[in-house]
Amino acid sequence: MSQAEDSSTRVGPASHPTASAPPRLLELSPQNLYDKCVALARNLWWSWHPEVTNLFRELDPIRWRQLDHNPIALLAEFTPERLEARAAELVLYSRINQAYRRLKEYMAAESTWSNVHAGVLGSKPVVYFSAEFGIHESVPIYSGGLGVLSGDHIKSASGLGIPLIAVGLFYKQGYFRQQLDIDGYQHEEYLQSRVENLPIEPALGADGKQVQVQIDTRSGSIQAIVWKLTVGRVDLYLLDSDVEGNKPEDRELTSRLYGGDTRVRIRQELVLGIGGVRAIRALGIVPGVYHLNEGHSVFATLEAVRGRMDRDGYSYDESVRRVARQTVFTTHTPVPAGHDRFDSGLIEEHLGPMRDALGISHDQLMGLGRVEPHNFNEPFCMTVLGLKLSRRANAVSALHGHVSRKMWSNLWPGRIEEEVPIGHITNGVHVPSWLSWQMLQLYDRIFPANWFRRMGEPDVWQKIHECDPGELWETHYALKNLLLQFVRRRLSRQCRRRGECDEAVELARTVLDPNTLTIGFARRFATYKRADLVLSDLDRLFALISNPDRPIQIIFAGKAHPADEPGKSLIRKIANLRHDNRMAGRIVFVEDYDINVCRHLIQGVDVWLNNPRRPLEASGTSGEKVVLNGGLNCSILDGWWAEAYDGRNGFAIGRGETHARDEITDQRDYDALYKVLETEVIPLFYERDADGLPREWIKMMMNSISSLAWRFSAHRMVMDYARACYVPAAGGVSCDMTNR
Numbered sequence: 175m176s177q178a179e180d181s182s183t184r185v186g187p188a189s190h191p192t193a194s195a196p197p198r199l200l201e202l203s204p205q206n207l208y209d210k211c212v213a214l215a216r217n218l219w220w221s222w223h224p225e226v227t228n229l230f231r232e233l234d235p236i237r238w239r240q241l242d243h244n245p246i247a248l249l250a251e252f253t254p255e256r257l258e259a260r261a262a263e264l265v266l267y268s269r270i271n272q273a274y275r276r277l278k279e280y281m282a283a284e285s286t287w288s289n290v291h292a293g294v295l296g297s298k299p300v301v302y303f304s305a306e307f308g309i310h311e312s313v314p315i316y317s318g319g320l321g322v323l324s325g326d327h328i329k330s331a332s333g334l335g336i337p338l339i340a341v342g343l344f345y346k347q348g349y350f351r352q353q354l355d356i357d358g359y360q361h362e363e364y365l366q367s368r369v370e371n372l373p374i375e376p377a378l379g380a381d382g383k384q385v386q387v388q389i390d391t392r393s394g395s396i397q398a399i400v401w402k403l404t405v406g407r408v409d410l411y412l413l414d415s416d417v418e419g420n421k422p423e424d425r426e427l428t429s430r431l432y433g434g435d436t437r438v439r440i441r442q443e444l445v446l447g448i449g450g451v452r453a454i455r456a457l458g459i460v461p462g463v464y465h466l467n468e469g470h471s472v473f474a475t476l477e478a479v480r481g482r483m484d485r486d487g488y489s490y491d492e493s494v495r496r497v498a499r500q501t502v503f504t505t506h507t508p509v510p511a512g513h514d515r516f517d518s519g520l521i522e523e524h525l526g527p528m529r530d531a532l533g534i535s536h537d538q539l540m541g542l543g544r545v546e547p548h549n550f551n552e553p554f555c556m557t558v559l560g561l562k563l564s565r566r567a568n569a570v571s572a573l574h575g576h577v578s579r580k581m582w583s584n585l586w587p588g589r590i591e592e593e594v595p596i597g598h599i600t601n602g603v604h605v606p607s608w609l610s611w612q613m614l615q616l617y618d619r620i621f622p623a624n625w626f627r628r629m630g631e632p633d634v635w636q637k638i639h640e641c642d643p644g645e646l647w648e649t650h651y652a653l654k655n656l657l658l659q660f661v662r663r664r665l666s667r668q669c670r671r672r673g674e675c676d677e678a679v680e681l682a683r684t685v686l687d688p689n690t691l692t693i694g695f696a697r698r699f700a701t702y703k704r705a706d707l708v709l710s711d712l713d714r715l716f717a718l719i720s721n722p723d724r725p726i727q728i729i730f731a732g733k734a735h736p737a738d739e740p741g742k743s744l745i746r747k748i749a750n751l752r753h754d755n756r757m758a759g760r761i762v763f764v765e766d767y768d769i770n771v772c773r774h775l776i777q778g779v780d781v782w783l784n785n786p787r788r789p790l791e792a793s794g795t796s797g798e799k800v801v802l803n804g805g806l807n808c809s810i811l812d813g814w815w816a817e818a819y820d821g822r823n824g825f826a827i828g829r830g831e832t833h834a835r836d837e838i839t840d841q842r843d844y845d846a847l848y849k850v851l852e853t854e855v856i857p858l859f860y861e862r863d864a865d866g867l868p869r870e871w872i873k874m875m876m877n878s879i880s881s882l883a884w885r886f887s888a889h890r891m892v893m894d895y896a897r898a899c900y901v902p903a904a905g906g907v908s909c910d911m912t913n914r
């Protein structure tokens with residue numbers, strides 16, 4: 175803690191006395207310049223502003239890359255004097271000043287979307303809970319899609335000016351870093367983050383001390399301290415159980431994401447949910463709305479109920495009603511294993527003291543987490559508690575809404591499926607975070623001047639049709655080349671690390687061809703995502719890859735959960751294709767998929783392939799990131815794509831059929847995948863006009879951008895949450911979501 179308090183006031187090596195230096199204008203003093211850079215680095219606002227990111231990169235491009243694009247770690251290597259010298263050399267003064275001024279203006283802005291449309295939240299902020307937040311690769315407190323979605327949510331909430339406070343866990347080791355051995359087998363490495371290298375600081379209570387909370391269980395208590403991370407106008411509070419006084423195993427509790435068994439899991443969720451609500455209270459924040467993003471945090475509802483009984487003197491029943499009215503719950507997956515379930519013993523051990531305080535019996539408590547309250551064989555399900563203790567619940571795409579209503583219809587025995595009160599708000603992505611700098615320049619030239627503030631409006635994006643097709647194609651081609659450079663650099667580094675011969679390292683620098691149709695496939699290696707569908711028949715794949723006139727190439731990336739052996743063997747199968755002479759250099763696997771790898775891939779591919787077993791992909795968001803940058807989606811009609819595809823804005827694999835037997839579904843989808851590749855995707859890409867441009871392909875890129883970018887943006891998503899959930903939950907005028 176002392177270490178971090180230190181780092182909140184001083185990031186780099188201490189400045190040297192400047193008494194002997196000649197007098198300067200205050201604006202130009204090295205310390206002043208340094209402080210401005212530190213202020214920029216300490217608000218993650220910088221991460222979605224390319225002009226600020228470029229500033230940091232230019233200070234030292236090589237260290238920037240080596241330090242995972244972490245500006246705090248980078249600045250720690252500079253003294254104010256050296257920074258000043260470097261800034262003078264590169265003429266960065268005015269850019270630093272301007273970036274700093276823009277940050278100040280952003281933080282002070284009063285005319286936001288929220289002030290006009292969600293004023294009621296002003297005095298009643300939303301508290302947004304999530305087990306992970308993916309904001310930038312330098313802050314490793316996320317594992318994948320759920321985390322990136324939470325990160326995008328709070329960035330857009332910041333942009334829209336929504337009074338929102340976020341709560342999560344501080345994972346010192348985060349999620350694992352992936353390395354493949356020479357045999358293609360995945361190994362996991364956990365790196366310890368250093369608090370002083372992260373933009374976090376102790377969250378202080380009224381007494382000026384770092385907030386610390388305690389959660390009692392039947393087997394002792396767990397303590398957690400609270401950190402604060404600043405993401406634009408949103409404060410993100412992170413709980414950390416690495417506190418003196420905790421048992422050694424409890425100190426490790428929050429060190430890794432999804433690392434432990436169910437006992438670790440329930441204790442993490444206790445810290446997040448119950449600890450989170452207590453932390454908010456200790457910080458003096460009175461929530462208007464609780465938004466529980468996925469089931470991990472729903473114990474928060476119990477602590478909120480307890481607070482109501484305690485503070486306002488309401489009965490248990492009345493408190494439950496009031497808390498439910500304030501609570502929004504979002505469910506994220508139809509995959510059964512994705513819903514945490516705990517047995518009765520774990521619940522009694524961890525929530526015994528809570529139910530004593532609530533004045534309810536063990537059976538009553540268990541009933542809150544059961545579809546059939548009196549079925550003693552049923553474990554306690556976090557999703558069930560979330561659905562019971564929230565007045566507003568939603569799925570994350572239209573199709574996922576249907577699936578979720580069916581899945582949980584037994585919770586509302588009197589109702590037909592259509593009337594099950596689970597609506598949907600389709601996931602979207604934070605445009606400034608995922609849009610490449612090159613495409614931003616292009617949009618800036620052809621869109622209205624204030625388009626960035628209006629990116630949730632369809633009219634803005636219609637303008638893409640006025641773009642010169644050659645210019646759009648050139649921009650995409652430049653991005654694709656950047657992707658290929660990135661992949662080659664990564665592959666040669668991978669080879670070198672595995673100790674392969676120089677020849678192999680060199681060869682890795684020459685893989686892939688910029689004129690070849692490039693397909694990207696990157697996601698978690700969960701079996702339902704079927705990474706190997708395209709590999710089902712290697713001869714047929716080889717025919718596509720080796721076609722002399724119209725070849726294809728594929729870039730893969732993704733991690734398998736450490737305990738997922740089938741997922742790991744899938745990775746091995748793909749990675750080892752590099753030993754197959756027919757595929758070498760045309761099918762590659764990039765290690766350690768994270769936000770950085772994802773950003774390169776989605777900005778540079780021609781086609782993004784997505785072939786989950788329908789309807790198991792609740793939404794998916796990576797394909798939405800591709801849209802912004804001019805890539806085309808080729809996907810099963812599942813998740814967001816089921817409502818996005820219109821026949822002219824990308825490619826559909828099949829027509830949304832499913833079969834009760836997986837083998838039959840897989841065979842059909844495989845046939846449909848090759849059919850669309852062979853008869854639509856490949857011919858369209860290689861059909862060129864006299865100027866060498868694929869006119870019809872470019873038209874499809876434009877259709878994709880104009881019809882999808884605004885709809886699947888996080889700004890649109892957060893505005894939907896504000897109107898349909900936050901404002902009514904805070905007691906404002908209701909505006910109903912489907913099925914609510």
Ligand SMILES: *Cc1c(COP(=O)(O)O)cnc(C)c1O
Binds near residue numbers: 769796799
């Ligand atoms: C966007 C993103 C995801 C989510 O992608 P899906 O479409 O859900 O597979 C996962 N991981 C990272 C690192 C991302 O940036």
